[in-house]
Amino acid sequence: MFSLAEENYLKAIYHLEQEHNGEVSTNAIADRMDTKPSSVTDMVQKLAEKEVLSYKKYKGTLLTPSGRKIAANVIRKHRLWEVFLVEKLNFHWDEVHDIAEQLEHIQSEELVVRLDKFLGHPDFDPHGDPIPDKHGNVKRTEKKLLSECEKNQRGVCVGVKESSGEFLQYLDKRKISIGTKIKVLGKEFFDGSMIIQVGNDQFFISKKIAENLYVQTN
């Protein structure tokens, strides 16, 4: 029904919609997909014909509910395959994206159902991103302070409570910014300090740090 190229566009637009929460511009799509804006205009007009997105010249695009469902399903497959590659084939989590980029386009409802079951119905991919359910719904959660997180919880940094220069510099040094994924590897009850994982780095943070970082948890 939808070609590989069309699926990739829908997926990119889906992600961009979340990020900008709202219409997505032609240039933003071109940037994300490594194509030229003129190519995007063509494709977006075709997808508007197919009613998977709404488009007004010069005004940007928004997915329709049906387009959003298709995109979510591609993302579901992408993330399920990533789980498979890491959990079953023992790939490292940072090696799997490009393979999943191909596997996400395999067409077979039944395959997805069985893969999901085989993997034990996982809720998150190896990067900590949530796996949409079969209806395209993603479990979206409230933000909270990192200090409220438990061991093994994952979250995405969505903001800071205090924003002094020193604190922001500290975050910068630790390569933490909005959108950074954080996993709690350990938590000390005595002083509330934590060991966390950020990208490939693991390090200690004090309770004070943890109390000033907002995360959106899984």
Next chain:
Amino acid sequence: MFSLAEENYLKAIYHLEQEHNGEVSTNAIADRMDTKPSSVTDMVQKLAEKEVLSYKKYKGTLLTPSGRKIAANVIRKHRLWEVFLVEKLNFHWDEVHDIAEQLEHIQSEELVVRLDKFLGHPDFDPHGDPIPDKHGNVKRTEKKLLSECEKNQRGVCVGVKESSGEFLQYLDKRKISIGTKIKVLGKEFFDGSMIIQVGNDQFFISKKIAENLYVQTN
């Protein structure tokens, strides 16, 4: 390096070469691939440019060693994925071909290595077809009498010893002909009779039948 369409052509030509053992005609390829002969001519000329097959106008084509290796690798992936689908995802063996037709085109050396390992380095796919090794070599075996086969062995019918009308009619009734795959489910030492599987059917055969059927075993 090679597109999905090119890979499918190479694979089809590979199979046709075995079947006709020799040059493959344009029409034969068109038939197999469900395309028009004119499309085949175009593609075959392109593949000849790329030196994966040799082609002389009106004379048919033959894969070069490099073309044969590429084809065998696609077939390797196809059959490994079929094993995965049946053994791990519990698909029935007659449901997996179309999905494998897509999965065989996923590009990743490492994925194949790990999938092969995960599956325990299988030698045959769920249909009993041999899985080429990483160098494109297929274990080709001698033909022998079905009566010489052991329990759980699989073979492809490649001929008969006696060819009386009654015998051939029997084979016909049982839907056994050249190319039919047979699996030995059980063997009785006392009288040499067997239970065999042919397609979805399972039935008894006497020693006399088994002694007159040549099979190529895995």
Next chain:
DNA sequence: TAATATTTTTAGCTTAGTCTAAAAATAAGG
């Protein structure tokens, strides 16, 4: 608000892979 800069679209080309219709080569039959 008028000039300038940026974004987006259009127009026209390109390549891969397919098709139909017609021409050319080869094979078969009398």
Next chain:
DNA sequence: CCTTATTTTTAGACTAAGCTAAAAATATTA
């Protein structure tokens, strides 16, 4: 061996998806 049938190739067109260059719309800013 000549005529007819079959196979194969060529010529020309089409669609999907991309590109460049130029035009048009929108946004910025002096």
